Structures are given as C-alpha cells and as structure tokens.
Amino acid sequence: MEKTFILIKPGAVSRGLIGEVIGRFERRGFRIRAMKMLRVDNELAGDHYDEHREKDFFDELVGSITSGPVLAAVLEGPEAITVVRKMMGSTNPMAAEPGTIRGDFGLEIVANIVHGSDSPASAEREIALYFSEDELV
Numbered sequence: 256m257e258k259t260f261i262l263i264k265p266g267a268v269s270r271g272l273i274g275e276v277i278g279r280f281e282r283r284g285f286r287i288r289a290m291k292m293l294r295v296d297n298e299l300a301g302d303h304y305d306e307h308r309e310k311d312f313f314d315e316l317v318g319s320i321t322s323g324p325v326l327a328a329v330l331e332g333p334e335a336i337t338v339v340r341k342m343m344g345s346t347n348p349m350a351a352e353p354g355t356i357r358g359d360f361g362l363e364i365v366a367n368i369v370h371g372s373d374s375p376a377s378a379e380r381e382i383a384l385y386f387s388e389d390e391l392v
C-alpha cells in the first residue's frame with residue numbers, strides 16, 4: 256500500500272470544508288494514517304513549497320498557506336499518490352473538472368482547497384515535514 260500526504264488549505268478550513276474533503280477520501284477507501292490541525296509558519300511553508308521558491312507566486316502562496324489553520328493528513332491506499340491527485344483535479348480550479356475537489360469547491364488558484372503529494376519522493380519528504388514517525392498510526 257502506498258502513502259501520500261494531503262493538506263487542506265486555510266481557505267477551505269475556514270469555509271468548513273474539512274469534512275467534505277476528508278469524506279471523499281474516506282468514501283473512496285483510503286485509510287487515514289495520521290491527521291492533525293496546525294498553523295503553518297513561514298519556515299515550514301518555505302520547506303513545503305521549496306520547489307516554487309523562484310516562482311513569482313511564491314510569496315502569495317506562502318502568505319496564503321500561513322493565513323490560518325490547516326488540516327494535514329497521511330492517507331494510505333493502492334496507488335494513493337496518483338488516485339488522490341486525480342480526485343483533487345487540476346491545479347487551476349477554473350480548469351479542474353466538475354466532480355474533482357478543486358473543480359467543485361473553488362475558483363482561486365492559490366486557495367485551491369487541497370494539496371497532495373505529486374510523487375513517491377515528495378510524499379516521503381512531505382510526510383516527514385509534517386509528522387514524526389510515531390504519529391503514523
């Protein structure tokens with residue numbers, strides 16, 4: 256079984272969408288191996304989005320993810336990384352298909368509801384950024 260990391264972004268948390276998003280993953284059959292609410296500080300935001308440091312939207316992205324509490328979780332299931340990304344939909348919500356999370360709940364690219372790891376290497380890196388070994392149950 257494969258593990259992936261997801262994070263429900265502050266805008267979605269403040270809109271009361273935690274249950275909706277987690278419910279979709281649960282109903283699909285993923286197991287929740289870890290979950291917590293936290294405030295992401297600037298340092299963690301920079302580590303998380305390290306690959307985007309040189310992008311012109313980096314400051315806006317860090318500002319957005321640090322703007323309020325987030326819900327971080329580790330999901331486990333067959334091909335979890337790919338399947339979760341499919342359920343999330345395209346990065347740009349205006350291009351995301353209806354039926355996907357980003358396609359059903361928003362229109363803003365920076366506040367596009369949910370983050371999900373995009374490869375086995377990023378899943379391993381992101382799980383370790385947000386969770387210690389003993390928090391995976």
Ligand code: IDP
Binds near residue numbers: 345367
């Ligand atoms: P992903 O979240 O679908 O993996 P990435 O390319 O890794 O997309 O970008 C990380 C996050 O940065 C996106 O989820 C989105 O919130 C934001 N983002 C990506 N591209 C743009 C852009 O062109 N303008 C503003 N924000 C962007």
Ligand code: MG
Binds near residue numbers: 373
């Ligand atoms: Mg990404």
